[in-house]
Amino acid sequence: MRLVPVVAALLLVGSGVAQATPVLDEHVLGTAEHYEVGGTTLRVYGADGSVAVEDNRVPRTLRFGTAVSTGTMVSGASRAGFRFLFDAVDLDVDNADGTRTLTLGIGAAQASWVAPLRLTVHHSEVPIDLTPAGTEIVTMEPVDGGYVLRGYPALPFTRPHVLGTYPAALGGPGGLPALQYEGALRFGAKDIRFPLAYGDDRLYSVTESGTIVSASRGGQFSPVQAPDGSIADGFQLSADGVALVHTFAGYWLVRRGQFTLLPDAWFSGVTLADSALSPGGRSLAFGISAARPTDPTQVVTVDLSSGARRVYSLLDATLPAVAGLAFSVRHPGRLYLLRHSHPISIHQPVTTQLQALDLGSGVPVRIGPALPEYAPRLFSADVR
Template structure:
């Protein structure tokens, strides 16, 4: 990639990680996979550079009102991990009619006490996530070979509603990395339901790689562009705008309206590892350095003109990019989760969150470096 000018090139190649105090005025959620045993560690980077940690596979003690659970698990997170859904498994009650009453709670990372939320669900229905705003508990129930998603408002005495249905005809569920996926309850078969929350619909993906979506209360179906082409990839911004790829091209999808984008703007772009800014104004992707002497690169694409800019960040200790995320509050800031080169699958990598100032090209470390297995920063999980 070439820089737009020689002046910009000189500035960006010589820029590194600044030694200034960490700057982060919003929550950013990063995740890491446990090595071999499954589950996810969720790390919330706060406004003061601190890191709060929750884990969706390791049980812990938590007080739900006056009741104490010694087997509490995280079953979901709101956008950017500003709230977590805690599930006290040892407080379950089996009812005579075959239903089950669950004791759940919504609180911040590392909470010691939460207000109890008791919901009665069908026998096979399990909580899997929180809505982006943290106001609804989302459950999944297998029904007739498909799935029914329901939303349970966190307010007491409010009835649940069907959020969407996934018909059996779509086949099995696939994998998606647009946003953090809620975890199922420990001890239940690990059927994941990958969800991403758009501004007018919910997205998921089938095992064949087809992107599907559903309006609130509707049924999932393949996402189809106005020219009839079917989506096979997408990126979601923190405010729910989607950049959609089909076999025929690229589309920006905002509030149900498709806008075609020129294919030439995406030549050489690593779409799968990219990130969309709030409002769909720009797209960015990272290029990990193949060797310590080569800079890590971040490339941005303006989605109104197609103009590109390349940022070269030389750091021999953190050559790889584990995800990008645009700032919601400051459009001129991009978060990077960088890590050291993997030596072995049996050893963690050194992971560091950084904030890249897109005007100066200077990256600033946020918090301290952390050892992680398979770190990841999700584009839509900033708030």
């Protein structure tokens, strides 16, 4: 198994990117894929600009209270990787009544010790994620051809509750790219991912046919339908759960279940899967990768109250491509960019670098080291 390595920062000569590393007061989560073998490396850019790394494919040693697990897997993350859900697979117990008692823990990236959480679940029920605030463990159980999602509060002696039900009639779940880290299933279990995104009043998912579906808390998933009856086929989510959806009738901003139709002309050249929505749905940003080293990488922001656009041209011959954008939660004038070099071949990694773009001055600043990675990605909803 070949893993994505972590190396020291690379010097960006003549890039025009500021060399000073700013001190962040929020976390940013990015991911990269393992080369050819599947699995995801998770990178957390922390409050001091450092990078902590976890992996959802390779088991590692972690202490759960006084017990030591050498088969610990990452089974989910809160928003921006502020907390991870660790699963001590080798400490699980099969009970006589057909249930299983899991040993889980919640902690920061690269933690060496976590408080043990004993969770008794149905035999086919698996933990797949943490809620954005990191206060609940999300599980998935196949039931009657569909799935039931439950939330288990991290506090002990608190009863679980149903987060949503995915009916068999929708077909299998599909992929939900570019939204936020989806979590990972248990090592040794069937490798099924449940695509899940957390709105401000509902859960979102997608079917294998590409239909965007949602469920109010505790409800049943169904296609996202605008007031005119049109069905959503495109989707983007902000860090605070506001959604932007596309239907054949146009683009709609969705705040707490209320749809607002926006002019089509505002979205010329936009692909929602490759864009980022700011907290509150105030603006949208998308990147345009440079076709040649002599061309600038462009970032375009669109004000969603007026349609006004601003274009930022960022010349950097070493990092011409954009692998995701994310608005800062605490600083409305900051946009995070994950930039990378042009791929030479599928067998070689690209060099990636997180940057913070000041939307007032147009100056990007490097954050953390440059890294060689396969298929890097920055999710627009994964900033805290």
